[in-house]
Amino acid sequence: MSTSNPPASAAVLAARARWARQRRRLIGYGQWDPFMPAEPVRAHLKALAAVGMPRKGVEQALRLQPDALRHVTSGTYGYEPGKKVTREIGQAVLGFWPVLEDFPDSATVDPTGTRRRVEALAVVGWSRAELAKRAGRSYCSFKNSLRFDRTSVPLAKLVVRLYDELWNQRPEDHGVREWVAERCRRQARAAGFYGPLAWDDDLIDNPSALPQTDAQVSLLAQGENLAARFLLGESVILDAAARREVLLHLMEWADLTVEQVAERLEMTEAAVSRAWERAKEKAREEGRTVPWRRAYVPQQLCEAVAAA
Template sequence: MSAAVAKTVSHLYDELWDQRPEDHGIEPWLADRCRRQARAAGFHGPLAWDDDLIDNPSALPQTDAQVSLLAQGENLAARFLLGESVILDVAARREVLLHLMEWADLSVEQVAERLEMTEAAVSRAWERVKEKAREDGRAVPWRRAYVPQQRRDAVDAAA
């Protein structure tokens, strides 16, 4: 698929993911038939997919399965950042991503590895955070300067 087609599909998805086809002129019987066929084929709707993980081939949809003990409790993001083994929900994952991108001295690659995401998904999520801040009239978060470990080591050795 070309980059232009991928970009168009991505924009359409962002615009229409929460819309009902019936509200846009699709006959109700046809929309219902498509939903039933999709369910029978094992497809899941957009709410089953985390926007930050959807490009990851090993990502799984979030269904009504019982929540793991590792995903229960409060302050999942803080617990994850403190090193506890927890499963992040969508909100906690975004909170951790925001913290790591804004405050940690990690490359995008390292943030992606830590959150088990692709670099493209991390970059896209970071851009969405900044875009949302602009739309809401809030201060736009900014990325602290990333200094590679080898450069820090060289500066420390010279001092």
């Protein structure tokens, strides 16, 4: 493994743990085969390349040696692409689908999530001119970059940072003139943009996802203490802030797996893991106690105790 690559993400570590468990199980059954067909891996690498993740980016994200996948995609030393690949590497690749943080800065990605975040911030009152100013870019450069069929990874990451910082902040509270913010809101409404509450973090980047429109937010989403009422079993619709609060409570205090938390909140496991890691990182940055899984007991440990 290369020591120059960044630490593996939670999703990568989970994939490796699944592979290790499967390997031990198959060895115990006498069915372990260290190799697997390369064609499914090659097809998956092509699909990753189509969304902007190059082979070298996959190797870096999975913390593989440089050119570890070269024999799968193009062959090496004059030989044709290989027909076999080690099972460890093959399953790691097949179980990998990148989030934005995995892409190298030289890559480009689908612009859907970037545009939706800018539009959602416009509903709140943040104009593109103000976002460009906060991003340290010229207004024309920022505006024009949103028109392309692909978005550079640095720009996409920059917009994510702005969105996470400003989605629940009134521009008037940060030095923006009231008439400027109100004009931005009016133009956003006229353009049919959707605000932050219409998008879940795990859906906003998906081009096929549909927004949760205001028509779906009824009396069930009104009132205070939405998170507490949801945890007590009341049928309420969580806004983004309440959903985040419930997620952190369940991850820290409930004896639930990530899969179970995701199912309860109707999210993907990847989105739950991202939100949990983001909360821990924010706590570290602010010097607060980092949340940890106080109540969760892995099933393997329960089985071991029961068998003892």
